[in-house]
Amino acid sequence: xxxxxxxxxATRNVTLIPGDGIGPLVTGAVEQVMDAMxxxxxxxxxxxxxxxxxIPEGVIESIxxxxxxxxxxxxxxxxxxxSSLNVHLRKELDLFASLVHCINVDGLPTRHKNVDIVVIRExxxxxxAGLEHEVVPGVVESLKxxxxxxSERIAKYAFEYAHLNNRKKVTAVHKANIMKLADGLFLESCxxxxxxxxxxxxxxxxxxxCCMQLVSKPEQFDVMxxxxxxxxxxxxxxxxxxxxxxxxxxxxxxxGNVGKVEMVEEKKANPxxxxxxxxxxxxxxxxxxxxxxxxxxxxxxxxxxxxxTKDLGGDCTTQKVVDAVIAHLD
Amino acid sequence: xxxxxxxxTTPITATLFPGDGIGPEIADSVKQIFKTAQxxxxxxxxxxxxxxxxxxxxxxxxxxxxxxxxNKVGLKGPMATPIGKGHRSLNLTLRKExxxxxxxxxxxxxxxxxxxxxGVDLVTIRExxxxxxSGLEHQVVRGVVESIKIITRQAxxxxxxxxxQYAKAHGRERVSAIHKANIMQKTDGLFLKCCREVAExxxxxxxxxxxxxxxxMMLVKNPALFDVLVMPNLYGxxxxxxxxxxxxxxxxxxxxxxxxxGIALAxxxxxxxxxIAGKNMANPTALLLSAVTMLRxxxxxxxxxxxxxxxxxxxxEGKYRTVDLGGKSSTSDFTQAICDHL
Ligand SMILES: Nc1ncnc2c1ncn2[C@@H]1O[C@H](COP(=O)(O)OP(=O)(O)OP(=O)(O)O)[C@@H](O)[C@H]1O
Ligand SMILES: Nc1ncnc2c1ncn2[C@@H]1O[C@H](COP(=O)(O)OP(=O)(O)OP(=O)(O)O)[C@@H](O)[C@H]1O
Ligand SMILES: [Mg+2]
Ligand SMILES: [Mg+2]
Numbered sequence: 001x002x003x004x005x006x007x008x009x010a011t012r013n014v015t016l017i018p019g020d021g022i023g024p025l026v027t028g029a030v031e032q033v034m035d036a037m038x039x040x041x042x043x044x045x046x047x048x049x050x051x052x053x054x055i056p057e058g059v060i061e062s063i064x065x066x067x068x069x070x071x072x073x074x075x076x077x078x079x080x081x082x083s084s085l086n087v088h089l090r091k092e093l094d095l096f097a098s099l100v101h102c103i104n105v106d107g108l109p110t111r112h113k114n115v116d117i118v119v120i121r122e123x124x125x126x127x128x129a130g131l132e133h134e135v136v137p138g139v140v141e142s143l144k145x146x147x148x149x150x151s152e153r154i155a156k157y158a159f160e161y162a163h164l165n166n167r168k169k170v171t172a173v174h175k176a177n178i179m180k181l182a183d184g185l186f187l188e189s190c191x192x193x194x195x196x197x198x199x200x201x202x203x204x205x206x207x208x209x210c211c212m213q214l215v216s217k218p219e220q221f222d223v224m225x226x227x228x229x230x231x232x233x234x235x236x237x238x239x240x241x242x243x244x245x246x247x248x249x250x251x252x253x254x255x256g257n258v259g260k261v262e263m264v265e266e267k268k269a270n271p272x273x274x275x276x277x278x279x280x281x282x283x284x285x286x287x288x289x290x291x292x293x294x295x296x297x298x299x300x301x302x303x304x305x306x307x308x309t310k311d312l313g314g315d316c317t318t319q320k321v322v323d324a325v326i327a328h329l330d
Numbered sequence: 331x332x333x334x335x336x337x338x339t340t341p342i343t344a345t346l347f348p349g350d351g352i353g354p355e356i357a358d359s360v361k362q363i364f365k366t367a368q369x370x371x372x373x374x375x376x377x378x379x380x381x382x383x384x385x386x387x388x389x390x391x392x393x394x395x396x397x398x399x400x401n402k403v404g405l406k407g408p409m410a411t412p413i414g415k416g417h418r419s420l421n422l423t424l425r426k427e428x429x430x431x432x433x434x435x436x437x438x439x440x441x442x443x444x445x446x447x448x449g450v451d452l453v454t455i456r457e458x459x460x461x462x463x464s465g466l467e468h469q470v471v472r473g474v475v476e477s478i479k480i481i482t483r484q485a486x487x488x489x490x491x492x493x494x495q496y497a498k499a500h501g502r503e504r505v506s507a508i509h510k511a512n513i514m515q516k517t518d519g520l521f522l523k524c525c526r527e528v529a530e531x532x533x534x535x536x537x538x539x540x541x542x543x544x545x546x547m548m549l550v551k552n553p554a555l556f557d558v559l560v561m562p563n564l565y566g567x568x569x570x571x572x573x574x575x576x577x578x579x580x581x582x583x584x585x586x587x588x589x590x591x592g593i594a595l596a597x598x599x600x601x602x603x604x605x606i607a608g609k610n611m612a613n614p615t616a617l618l619l620s621a622v623t624m625l626r627x628x629x630x631x632x633x634x635x636x637x638x639x640x641x642x643x644x645x646x647e648g649k650y651r652t653v654d655l656g657g658k659s660s661t662s663d664f665t666q667a668i669c670d671h672l
Contacts, residue, residue: 127479127513128513130513132514132515133516137483138484138520139483140482140516140517141478141479143477143478145474147473147474148472148474175462175564178465181468181469185475208571209571211546211568212571212574212575214550215446216575216579232542232543233542233546233568236544236547237547237572
């Protein structure tokens with residue numbers, strides 16, 4: 001267990017990107033709550049927006065130095081010719097894994113019980129390689145790239161995660177019956193790593209069947225490891241499953257999370273997902289007692305159900321929820 | 331066209347592939363129900379051969395394929411592809427030879443059969459010839475492989491056209507194009523562009539675009555949000571299975587393939603279930619509902635409704651259900667119950 005020692009609370013710098021749409025609203029929530037807890041964190045704020053041509057100077061350097069960044073959504077223009085800034089950030093910093101944890105939260109009625117799924121998604125290659133071209137007018141190609149290096153790296157991350165968190169099973173998601181070489185290489189890498197972790201059960205599931213199983217019997221899954229695109233879909237299916245009419249963990253499930261215009265205007269975005277994500281961040285920074293305090297407060301607010309946003313059945317503004325969380329801090 | 335054929339009293343000839351495993355049993359069930367409902371269809375039965383036909387490089391014979399081409403309508407039970415080298419899979423042969431470019435799967439809740447979702451009533455339309463399934467893959471260097479996704483204007487227009495036509499013919503209000511054009515700007519971008527072009531020709535039908543990941547989440551939260559969905563190959567594969575999962579699995583989902591020159595080949599998408607073959611236990615619902623999509627394609631809508639209602643009522647009533655739906659009925663008792671409900 002973690003024992004706070006004097007001097008251990010040295011302040012850590014964290015890069016903060018409020019982003020677009022509801023981004024500033026929900027990152028603002030995190031700032032306020034961190035402040036109320038006197039968490040030893042110093043935010044370095046940078047303005048980045050989805051319509052920028054490139055990431056402004058200093059941002060990447062700041063993230064590199066701090067090694068930790070919290071960010072609201074960046075709008076991705078559809079078909080605008082500028083490649084997604086989110087993808088750019090991921091590539092630049094080699095953020096190779098995306099981790100989405102879908103779990104039932106007490107107090108929220110859901111379609112499925114006992115869901116506790118961790119989706120670990122390869123985040124740098126695959127269908128998101130951005131290699132596309134027009135062969136002749138009316139015929140375009142897009143390349144999906146799978147490498148042994150990235151596949152092994154993500155598989156290792158998944159098994160190591162499973163091992164450290166006492167998870168029993170890792171499921172690889174693929175479509176190797178059709179993409180024999182590409183998804184085949186992904187599976188081959190997973191199998192090799194699986195062999196190094198004999199105590200963890202390993203199995204494989206085809207992506208279409210996987211989604212069918214996820215909506216009918218999600219309890220059967222534990223840790224899932226996937227190439228880029230399938231991970232995006234699987235995590236959205238899984239996240240949708242644990243929400244009532246709407247999911248709590250959308251912030252985790254989507255990279256963009258820009259939100260609807262009305263939600264931004266009325267300042268009614270749900271800050272819960274980003275608050276829970278920042279608890280993950282506190283844990284990552286080895287401030288577990290702060291993480292626990294934050295999580296407990298958030299969970300209590302949800303359980304009591306008096307201060308929730310529209311997606312969870314209430315009608316509160318972001319600020320009301322933030323105030324409630326702060327009031328519930330021990 | 332078909333309308334002309336319908337005005338005469340001569341029956342329509344349709345090709346029937348009973349298939350393997352439970353196939354013949356559930357095909358018998360369809361035949362019996364069609365007969366009882368007095369549907370003017372004459373079946374031309376074809377079985378998968380025991381040897382590879384050199385003209386098709388497959389166990390499917392040239393005559394079988396000709397039969398579908400001539401009749402332009404067919405119904406196919408599950409087929410187990412024999413294992414071994416030197417021949418093409420049966421499904422691939424059918425798809426390539428008949429150029430089955432769109433896969434249409436209506437997906438609706440069966441009243442009385444409780445799943446976690448009610449009120450689902452949507453149709454997925456999947457492009458079925460290109461995209462991620464092009465089969466073009468290569469190794470660049472050791473440990474690095476590439477797989478090519480191809481999107482063409484021709485195939486995209488064709489499937490979009492079918493989606494809007496389908497929506498119009500079936501009184502549907504909305505078509506949603508599913509994509510990931512924020513990431514695959516050129517390929518999915520082209521697909522969207524084609525959908526938009528076609529949408530303009532159908533001003534009475536609402537058109538919208540939904541990013542695939544968002545679509546997944548919306549489907550599991552509230553599937554009633556969707557009407558007709560049209561999408562490239564891989565997304566269609568995933569979304570159609572996801573939708574089948576919402577209403578209780580492949581044993582209940584109908585499917586119909588649309589090919590060049592107006593061919594419609596309806597099929598059950600479940601497997602041949604060798605474990606229960608010949609035991610009078612199989613559930614014929616998926617094949618039957620697929621046959622219903624065939625009737626709709628022939629614009630025999632009244633007959634289609636009659637059969638679909640009989641199936642729904644039989645299942646809703648709950649007295650006769652096959653084992654997979656938690657009942658104890660045999661295939662023949664369930665079939666008889668449907669006939670009684672006609
Ligand atoms: N914090 C939040 N509170 C309430 N609703 C939210 C929140 N975040 C997202 N939403 C809603 O969830 C839906 C999905 O939003 P999201 O921004 O993830 O879109 P997306 O198209 O999936 O983006 P991406 O490209 O990142 O995947 C939208 O209707 C949005 O308004
Ligand atoms: N290399 C290839 N190139 C083109 N098509 C292929 C290739 N390999 C397989 N196919 C075909 O692609 C089709 C779709 O395959 P898919 O994996 O989606 O089938 P499935 O998921 O089992 O069936 P369904 O999606 O219809 O339930 C099949 O008909 C298969 O024969
Ligand atoms: Mg998203
Ligand atoms: Mg499939």
